[in-house]
Amino acid sequence: MLPQLLALSLALAPNVVSAAIFPEGSLVKMIDHKGFKDAMKQNMTSVVAFVAPWCGHCQRLAPEYSRAALGLYPLIPLYAVDCDNSKNKRLCADQGVKGFPTLKLYPRGKKMAAIEYDGQERTASAFFYWATRAVPVKVKKIKELDDIAKWAVEGISKPRALLMNKSNKMPLLWTVLNNKYKDQIIFASHRDRKGRDSVKLGFEAGPEKSPKVLIYPEGDTKPVKYDGLMKFDSLSKFFDSLLDGSVDLTLLNQESAKEEFIPTPEELDIEQRQEAEMLKLAHGGYAEMIDFEKAVKDGSAKNFHGENGFPGMMGGKPQQPAAEKVEEGVKEAPMSQTETGHPTTPAPTPTPTEAPPAADPTPPTEPSVVVQEPVVVEETKATEPGRTAAPTATAKESKEHVKEEL
Numbered sequence: 279m280l281p282q283l284l285a286l287s288l289a290l291a292p293n294v295v296s297a298a299i300f301p302e303g304s305l306v307k308m309i310d311h312k313g314f315k316d317a318m319k320q321n322m323t324s325v326v327a328f329v330a331p332w333c334g335h336c337q338r339l340a341p342e343y344s345r346a347a348l349g350l351y352p353l354i355p356l357y358a359v360d361c362d363n364s365k366n367k368r369l370c371a372d373q374g375v376k377g378f379p380t381l382k383l384y385p386r387g388k389k390m391a392a393i394e395y396d397g398q399e400r401t402a403s404a405f406f407y408w409a410t411r412a413v414p415v416k417v418k419k420i421k422e423l424d425d426i427a428k429w430a431v432e433g434i435s436k437p438r439a440l441l442m443n444k445s446n447k448m449p450l451l452w453t454v455l456n457n458k459y460k461d462q463i464i465f466a467s468h469r470d471r472k473g474r475d476s477v478k479l480g481f482e483a484g485p486e487k488s489p490k491v492l493i494y495p496e497g498d499t500k501p502v503k504y505d506g507l508m509k510f511d512s513l514s515k516f517f518d519s520l521l522d523g524s525v526d527l528t529l530l531n532q533e534s535a536k537e538e539f540i541p542t543p544e545e546l547d548i549e550q551r552q553e554a555e556m557l558k559l560a561h562g563g564y565a566e567m568i569d570f571e572k573a574v575k576d577g578s579a580k581n582f583h584g585e586n587g588f589p590g591m592m593g594g595k596p597q598q599p600a601a602e603k604v605e606e607g608v609k610e611a612p613m614s615q616t617e618t619g620h621p622t623t624p625a626p627t628p629t630p631t632e633a634p635p636a637a638d639p640t641p642p643t644e645p646s647v648v649v650q651e652p653v654v655v656e657e658t659k660a661t662e663p664g665r666t667a668a669p670t671a672t673a674k675e676s677k678e679h680v681k682e683e684l
């Protein structure tokens with residue numbers, strides 16, 4: 279009881295920094311108006327939660343949002359903006375924030391219109407699905423081997439990247455890279471069940487089930503096999519240099535091949551937490567993250583160390599003991615996705631340590647929390663349940679917002 283009371287009083291302390299609503303070690307990045315600008319320049323799918331530290335709904339959202347951030351790291355960054363901070367008020371108004379929390383997904387930086395989250399469920403798995411499905415551009419799947427040559431010729435004026443793998447499933451990493459480098463690099467994938475197509479293209483069949491990335495330099499129809507790590511940051515670095523045009527592809531590839539698989543303590547920590555999170559959320563929709571489950575079952579995961587990275591990896595995960603647990607978890611809780619893609623099994627309840635402060639009252643009593651924000655008190659009742667009206671400069675404006683919402 280005591281820790282909960284403590285958490286609550288901390289959350290309600292007037293000078294509390296907004297980051298305090300997110301659990302310690304959360305991968306949700308607090309950004310201000312400048313950070314928002316930088317984030318939008320990245321051409322990435324990202325999510326921003328517009329919050330206020332005093333808002334109870336935001337405090338309840340925080341642990342779930344953090345778990346989603348962990349699951350999506352580093353492929354889809356999750357940010358938060360404290361709209362209570364005077365520096366950010368303009369940004370929040372510009373983004374049309376009328377209540378807290380407001381979750382907005384930016385499919386490709388500022389290049390596409392934002393999508394507001396309107397789901398009923400504010401759970402980690404709901405956010406996770408929402409974000410993964412919103413990555414806008416689909417990767418072309420090349421079914422026939424003969425069509426690869428055609429594809430390579432068609433896109434000759436740009437570099438092209440082809441993922442070859444036994445599985446037909448599109449990894450989120452590839453979709454995310456495709457979105458990030460849209461207009462710059464052409465992505466595709468080809469199912470190579472037994473490695474035979476790799477051989478026909480002049481490469482080794484390679485270890486079973488290990489993905490291959492073939493790079494076609496601009497102006498060339500002959501591919502080079504990428505020798506680096508199958509990780510988001512490694513591939514991004516490689517593609518950036520490729521686009522730079524300053525480096526010879528062979529040299530670039532040699533350099534990538536030299537990159538060793540030495541995770542920093544921080545990466546290790548994130549990896550372990552991701553693993554734990556996947557186990558917990560096996561019901562709720564992290565199954566997309568556990569692509570490696572089959573590899574674990576047939577033992578091929580043993581070789582993954584050194585070949586595959588962690589967060590944002592393609593292929594497998596190195597750690598055998600934890601992976602065995604995943605296998606069990608999956609057996610007990612098979613994927614429960616309907617056609618529409620919404621998880622039908624409710625997400626598991628958060629563990630006690632993650633539970634939001636229990637003492638937090640239900641919405642109708644919330645205005646009492648906001649005493650220092652007299653403007654809000656009046657409107658809170660009028661907004662939709664699960665949201666607190668955003669305080670605006672004047673009471674008049676606020677009323678207008680409320681009217682719009684009704």
Ligand SMILES: *[C@@H]1O[C@H](CO)[C@@H](O)[C@H](O)[C@H]1NC(C)=O
Binds near residue numbers: 319321460
């Ligand atoms: C974003 O994409 C545009 C082309 O659509 C490109 O010119 C720009 O360099 C990209 N920015 C980053 C940070 O990759």
Ligand SMILES: *[C@@H]1O[C@H](CO)[C@@H](O)[C@H](O)[C@H]1NC(C)=O
Binds near residue numbers: 443444447
């Ligand atoms: C490659 O295929 C294997 C086996 O089907 C699968 O476990 C793995 O996730 C796939 N990797 C990628 C990058 O698609």
